[in-house]
Amino acid sequence: MSDTLHIKQQLQALLREPLQDWNAFEAILQPVSYKTGELLSEAGKTSQAIYFIATGIVRVYTLHNGKEISLDFSFPGSFCASYASFITRQPAAVNIQAIMPVTGYAFHYADLHQLYHASHQSERIGRLIAEQQYLRKYNRELSFLQYSAQERYAQLLQEHPEVIQHIPIKQIASYLGIEPESLSRIRKNMNATE
Known part of the structure; x- marks a missing residue:
């Protein structure tokens, strides 16, 4: 197309x-x-x-x-x-x-x-x-009012799985309103529960 x-x-x-x-x-x-x-x-x-x-x-x-x-x-x-x-x-x-x-x-x-x-x-x-x-x-x-940073991150991944491959972690963290270290912990927790 x-x-x-x-x-x-x-x-x-x-x-x-x-x-x-x-x-x-x-x-x-x-x-x-x-x-x-x-x-x-x-x-x-x-x-x-x-x-x-x-x-x-x-x-x-x-x-x-x-x-x-x-x-x-x-x-x-x-x-x-x-x-x-x-x-x-x-x-x-x-x-x-x-x-x-x-x-x-x-x-x-x-x-x-x-x-x-x-x-x-x-x-x-x-x-x-x-x-x-x-x-x-x-x-x-x-x-930002209804969901935690982890929930917002999970939603972003669900809608756009390519995010992890192409967007630097500090830019994703900034978008979520958190520090890169916090996003690293969220990602580690999500991987541990899979």
Whole structure:
């Protein structure tokens, strides 16, 4: 399956109705690729695109007192953006970085907004992507209140087993809100109970 077909299926799933404006969306897709460690979007600069990740993994992180805090990971088949910066046109507070080589597509701000003005369905897709991003953030915040770090880690592994292979332990620990040593203990306990 081509990557653009995968995007079409994702948009179709969001809409839950026939996707009439696919040709217009496909026309503004810009292929992108990033090497491990490269930034898709940089803190302090205004975000110019929403990305669809076809292959690879990216992380969203910020710096606090000189320490990197991982806020989110995006896996193949998902959209990611420094969304607050993208919609407000203000400098981003976060970095988006390739953890491993990444390929995908970018929807650039000007192209997307031109499409929104031309098509009600396209505008609706933009709103649905924003709602999806909100729900991801809401569920993540809720998980910190409802689940232990071990439960959050187990859920991450269940949803994305490739995490262990490709994401450094300190980034996973930061994402879980714990120190790497605590994650090592959690992993040891989980392995002992298997």
